[in-house]
Amino acid sequence: MAIPNDLSLFNSTSSLYSATKTEPNTSLAPSAPHCPDWPPIPMTIVIPAIYSVICVLGTIANALAVCVLAHASASRRTVANTFMLNLCVSDLLFLLSLPLWAVYYSQGYSWPFGWVACKVCGALHNLNLYASIFFITCMSIDRYLAIVHPLRSQSARDPKRARLTCILVWVLACACSAPIFYLRNTYHLERLGVEACVIDYPDDTWYMTLVWMKMCLAFLLPLLVISCCYCAIGRHLLADTGLVRMQNVSHPNMPSFKSLESRDGCSRPDRPPTPCVSPSFSASRPLEGRGLERVLWTVAAVVVAFFLCWFPFHCVTFLDVLMSDGWLDGCGIDWTIHNLTPLTLCLGFSNSAINPVLYCFIGNHFRGRLGGLCKGLCVRMKVRGDDHSQKRGSFSTRLSSFSRKLSDLKDLAIVEPSGSA
Template sequence: MNTSEMMPGDNTTNNSSCTIDSFKQVIYPIMYLSIFVLGAVGNGLSIYVFFQPSKRKTSVNIYMQNLAVSDLMFVSTLPFRATYFLLGSRWIFGEILCRIMTYTLYVNMYCSIYFLTVLSVVRFVAIVYPFKHCKITNMKYAKITCTAIWVFVLAASSPLLSKLIAGYNSVEKCLDLHRSSIPRLLLMNSFVLIVGFILPFCTIIVCYIFAIKALLKSRTPQCKKPVCHKKALSTIIITLILFLLCFLPYHILRTVHLIHSSCSQASLHKALVVTLCLAAMNSCLDPILYYFAAENFKARIRSLLRR
């Protein structure tokens, strides 16, 4: 389903207008290596901070820990992807790693979407139902939820490991999918679009609307400290921005490209390349969420810098 890197024609097509290899050879390495550096530093530091001993561990930090681990796993694959395009779309790392590349991309994308959605729901409940959120903020419940997300996304993405389903053309053209795979990918995209994006996105929008409504109605904060509401609202707003910037453009263009893929759609294909880079960029933007919304994260970072 890595359609942004899909071959726009079949093997017999030699028309240069049907390929954007030169465009991908420039854009992907620059973006992937930049995201790798920023994501490795940001998520590596975040994981270090999250796993420091603390008396005040919360369910929010559990979700963010898992999000950071997912992001770090993904950015570790980006040097391989960048190398592929720097070598002129030639894969030299073998078939197993070839399949893992696409699999890891989508595991990270949808784990990120689900973890961000759960975070918004937890913060939403803390604002709207401050005295009825014990279960959803329970540490045991958070760990079970994280495990369920990992299992579901890993299982749902597993068809991408199959050569029959994903339609890898050859090992050397690892990240380029053959045109014959489009019907299968279009069917998968319909399911993923609804379950993996539309439902979570609608959930976040609902959380945002009702959280704002509750804060406008409330004259006195339900928490003892106003910072409680500030962090809750920050989580929902930053998550909504990440969805609008990173995930929404890619899911729209991926669907359109699968439906109207042809040589005449080179501009659409280029736009899809850009939106995939934006989707990957989520991995280095999530630490911004941790800094402004995680419990005690900002204080720990400052303490670490002082040391």
């Protein structure tokens, strides 16, 4: 097994079989960097602080999102909401493990929670990485079907099928995370005197295979699918917008889609225009026409946020792969890999806290349901408080009545002897 170096301590995706296997005598101490002219970043202070902020904000936001989406009415349990709910659950599971990683960094890369927690927390990180992008890809495909093929996709865009798709996504994400769960373990570093939680790759083949699998399945392939979906959506929207303008120019007296909707009672979005459907059909549609663009922009914002958060981490990972194969070398590359890997990982983790915030600020329905949920909770608490006050008042009344009766009995007991005398 390769001798571990400081890279194996700097991040939660670290490995013992690292890129510096050509430098087996490198010092393990973080205070002795490979490039003296490039100052290291104090990870034991910076990383726990960032993790703490992400954990608190992300847990609160995702918990609220799960409550709102899980308590939605049957008419609101759409395909998009099903995918969003599972995405929030995935983020919430990972965020619950983030405090353990914060302690890991704050204690100088020492893992005090045992090898079981090491395996579970490492697996949750990889599970969230795969599940998040898989659910976002499903959401993008669903938007493509709803906008470009609104009529032909009705049978496919069914909430029951969406739930089956979510089950398949969870199974696939678990399968992709299984190798990391198997290889993740605690390893005692004698030079530092710590028990580190690292990935123990058996050889270079395992390392390269799993790294390329992560970059391809969790980034490149979803990027290709999502880009194709949104390019097709963009072309469809532009084409429909141009068609509407041509119709307005050639037929200025033609009624608008809003007027048609008010006449025949059909649900029809202003943009993009779609054929009129009967009220019974529109009632079964997972996506209402009036909220079409709002949901589209919500999903687009989630997609952009994901790639802005995870793209730097995959770039640094790719540099690590190139350095492992000897394609790159130098202090700049070495410093970038050692110091930016944990920071870009923090940026990736922040995506788990950003997603529900996007729902709150962009989705009007979400804000309305969140407000309704809070109002309902306040009403229940008020009613419960009133009931408690009534019970206390009733108990006080009964107690006062009992005291008066007891007092009357005492007075009667005193008066009766004197009367008999």
